[in-house]
Amino acid sequence: MSTKKMLFSLLLIGVLAFSIVASGCIGGQQTTTSASTQTTTKTTTTTTTKIQEQVTLKVIGPWSGKELDAFMKVIKAFEAQHPNIKVEYKTYRAEDLATILPLQFESKDTPADVIAMWGWFITKMGEKGHLMTFNNVINPDEYIPGVLDAVTANGKIYGVPFTAAAKPGFWYRKSFFKKYGLKPPQTWDEFVALLAKIKKIPGIKAPIVSGDSVGWPLSDITEHFILTFGGAQMQLGLISGKIKWEDPQVKAIFEQRLVPLLKAGYFSEPVEWTSAVTAWWKGDYALYFMGTWITGMVDDPNDLGLISLPGCKAMVLAPDYFMVPKYTAHPKEAMELAKFLATEGQRIHVGTNSGKLATWKKVTIDDYWPPMKDVAKIVSNVQAVPDLDDSVGGEWQKTFWDQLKLLWVQPDRLDDVLKTLDEKFPKK
Amino acid sequence: MRKPRSLTPLFFLLPALVLMVPFVIYPVLKTIYFSFFLNGKFVGLDNYRHVLLSSDIINLERFPTKSPPWGSLINNIIFIAIHLPSTIFLGLGLALLLRKEEVKGSSLIKSIVFLGMVIPMIVGGLITRFLFEQGAGVIPSVLGALGIKSLDITWTAFPQTALFAVILGSIWIWTGFSMLMYSAGLASIPKDYYEAALIDGANKFQIFKNVTWPLLKPITIVVVAMTLLWDLKIFDIVYVATGGGPGGASMVLALQMWDYFARELNYNYAAVVAVLLTTLTLIPAMWLIRRRE
Numbered sequence: 136m137s138t139k140k141m142l143f144s145l146l147l148i149g150v151l152a153f154s155i156v157a158s159g160c161i162g163g164q165q166t167t168t169s170a171s172t173q174t175t176t177k178t179t180t181t182t183t184t185k186i187q188e189q190v191t192l193k194v195i196g197p198w199s200g201k202e203l204d205a206f207m208k209v210i211k212a213f214e215a216q217h218p219n220i221k222v223e224y225k226t227y228r229a230e231d232l233a234t235i236l237p238l239q240f241e242s243k244d245t246p247a248d249v250i251a252m253w254g255w256f257i258t259k260m261g262e263k264g265h266l267m268t269f270n271n272v273i274n275p276d277e278y279i280p281g282v283l284d285a286v287t288a289n290g291k292i293y294g295v296p297f298t299a300a301a302k303p304g305f306w307y308r309k310s311f312f313k314k315y316g317l318k319p320p321q322t323w324d325e326f327v328a329l330l331a332k333i334k335k336i337p338g339i340k341a342p343i344v345s346g347d348s349v350g351w352p353l354s355d356i357t358e359h360f361i362l363t364f365g366g367a368q369m370q371l372g373l374i375s376g377k378i379k380w381e382d383p384q385v386k387a388i389f390e391q392r393l394v395p396l397l398k399a400g401y402f403s404e405p406v407e408w409t410s411a412v413t414a415w416w417k418g419d420y421a422l423y424f425m426g427t428w429i430t431g432m433v434d435d436p437n438d439l440g441l442i443s444l445p446g447c448k449a450m451v452l453a454p455d456y457f458m459v460p461k462y463t464a465h466p467k468e469a470m471e472l473a474k475f476l477a478t479e480g481q482r483i484h485v486g487t488n489s490g491k492l493a494t495w496k497k498v499t500i501d502d503y504w505p506p507m508k509d510v511a512k513i514v515s516n517v518q519a520v521p522d523l524d525d526s527v528g529g530e531w532q533k534t535f536w537d538q539l540k541l542l543w544v545q546p547d548r549l550d551d552v553l554k555t556l557d558e559k560f561p562k563k
Numbered sequence: 564m565r566k567p568r569s570l571t572p573l574f575f576l577l578p579a580l581v582l583m584v585p586f587v588i589y590p591v592l593k594t595i596y597f598s599f600f601l602n603g604k605f606v607g608l609d610n611y612r613h614v615l616l617s618s619d620i621i622n623l624e625r626f627p628t629k630s631p632p633w634g635s636l637i638n639n640i641i642f643i644a645i646h647l648p649s650t651i652f653l654g655l656g657l658a659l660l661l662r663k664e665e666v667k668g669s670s671l672i673k674s675i676v677f678l679g680m681v682i683p684m685i686v687g688g689l690i691t692r693f694l695f696e697q698g699a700g701v702i703p704s705v706l707g708a709l710g711i712k713s714l715d716i717t718w719t720a721f722p723q724t725a726l727f728a729v730i731l732g733s734i735w736i737w738t739g740f741s742m743l744m745y746s747a748g749l750a751s752i753p754k755d756y757y758e759a760a761l762i763d764g765a766n767k768f769q770i771f772k773n774v775t776w777p778l779l780k781p782i783t784i785v786v787v788a789m790t791l792l793w794d795l796k797i798f799d800i801v802y803v804a805t806g807g808g809p810g811g812a813s814m815v816l817a818l819q820m821w822d823y824f825a826r827e828l829n830y831n832y833a834a835v836v837a838v839l840l841t842t843l844t845l846i847p848a849m850w851l852i853r854r855r856e
Contacts, residue, residue, distance in 0.1 A: 530823070537811060545721075
């Protein structure tokens with residue numbers, strides 16, 4: 136019996152020892168920070184020997200369908216210029232990446248070499264030491280003012296901007312307006328009168344369809360109202376937290392402009408945003424607030440008209456950003472691709488039906504896809520400001536989307552909504 | 564004189580221990596450890612105080628007099644209060660109605676009811692979302708046709724109805740499990756008991772009350788415990804159908820933990836909710852184990 140006990144004790148000690156070692160490995164990977172430098176050095180050395188070999192880069196982005204087709208044209212152009220580099224693309228939503236990447240980065244790993252992600256997230260990961268910097272790769276002066284702010288911290292540029300979507304206003308079908316004798320408004324009163332007129336059209340479910348997804352379509356509409364009636368400074372103040380949501384001037388925009396429209400039933404209930412495109416295009420709704428990418432989602436972009444709220448002098452410009460994790464096996468090639476996407480890749484992308492605008496100033500109007508040339512001209516005449524919720528990010532972004540969904544169906548809860556937005560705003 | 568215990572069973576536990584210690588026990592302990600830290604500093608119970616006093620968890624300003632949000636813990640309790648009895652009685656009712664010897668095609672009907680359990684939860688959430696969508700979903704359309712215009716809306720878009728949409732969707736998914744368990748339980752009851760009761764002159768209700776229900780007690784214990792665990796850790800359906808909104812009206816604890824973790828990147832608060840959730844789920848789990856023993 137004593138032999139059995141001894142044998143069992145030995146086995147138990149063995150199991151515990153293995154467990155501790157295994158746990159130690161897991162814990163060690165999570166907490167050790169000094170190892171990252173060594174890892175980078177090693178991978179760089181390996182790459183130097185492989186430079187002439189065929190390299191496959193993995194790229195992650197949010198695009199699929201027609202948007203992906205447009206992006207792949209950029210990738211093809213890069214591959215043509217770099218015969219030794221092959222690019223594999225995977226689609227991931229930013230919401231999903233936000234849960235995957237922090238864990239992978241903590242364990243010194245990455246699911247791809249070049250990754251498209253929110254600006255605030257890139258900065259946060261950069262500050263944690265997970266990303267390559269681009270200070271010596273791109274020239275900040277070649278970009279439209281402010282576009283690098285979202286990916287810059289303490290003078291370090293952690294991401295590169297790709298093309299941007301503008302969120303210029305309410306889109307309508309010219310043929311629809313012609314059929315019912317409608318005209319784009321020149322004043323706020325005309326805008327409200329137009330909505331009242333549209334509401335009376337038989338078969339119309341609501342004058343404006345409200346796009347729904349995780350929430351961003353409603354925040355885009357709200358930001359357009361803020362920019363029109365509060366100006367770019369108010370938007371920037373709200374982003375920095377210097378202006379509160381319960382500030383009387385901010386509240387007035389909701390009370391006097393947005394809420395009356397919601398109460399009058401001029402906005403639909405939130406409808407899944409891609410389904411909303413179809414419903415709007417077939418005439419269930421007359422207006423749809425959406426970014427410029429909608430030009431690539433409709434059957435006939437030449438039938439598209441655009442109504443910005445009268446008096447709007449600023450417009451949200453929301454760039455897509457790319458980052459290169461330190462843990463890439465091919466840092467040189469990955470940086471090369473990121474640089475291409477931030478420069479000549481933009482020229483190619485705006486020439487497709489992506490509906491995007493360049494953030495690199497060397498792209499000219501002539502480079503644009505014809506239906507986007509007018510939009511590009513309009514955008515160049517107004518002040519471009521960053522997207523509000525994308526700039527703040529984090530838990531607050533979700534709160535913002537969620538509270539707007541609440542406001543949309545219960546406009547009387549305005550006070551609660553604004554109070555919550557202030558309460559949840561990140562403390563500096 | 565006490566007979567020495569055999570060590571043989573412990574040897575059989577070793578392979579499981581090898582996996583359990585590093586991949587379950589260690590992470591659990593580490594999560595508990597994380598819950599007492601914030602930004603790398605030990606903060607005692609401050610994280611627990613912050614999370615439990617947050618209106619995201621219990622919103623006493625609004626509960627119960629005003630419309631939601633009421634907080635994720637309260638939502639979980641409401642979820643249990645409606646979902647648990649509904650799935651038990653629906654499952655039992657269906658199992659009784661669809662006994663093989665009494666209904667033709669009962670297997671097919673049972674398979675259809677069980678379908679909710681077979682599909683991935685994410686798909687279940689999507690179906691729930693569309694079931695309650697105005698214009699596209701069956702529920703608002705039927706209610707509208709019955710003249711209840713106030714419910715002919717997109718349930719997931721309104722704070723008063725969002726949580727109930729998720730609960731009803733979850734009842735649809737989980738009833739299959741309850742029905743299957745009770746069907747198995749009913750099949751195990753000997754027919755002699757029913758024949759004896761009939762000879763004694765018992766009516767159907769008396770037979771159910773005095774024969775069927777007591778003999779199904781072990782099954783009921785399992786169904787109650789499993790449903791409680793399901794209700795406490797509910798995540799997928801809410802995540803897809805409503806995202807916890809609008810305005811946090813359908814937020815539940817597991818999703819709150821996810822938000823702290825994935826959106827706020829605050830692993831310490833997420834660890835607090837994880838510890839609370841684990842503690843809550845341990846209660847029915849231990850109750851189940853003891854009753855089974």
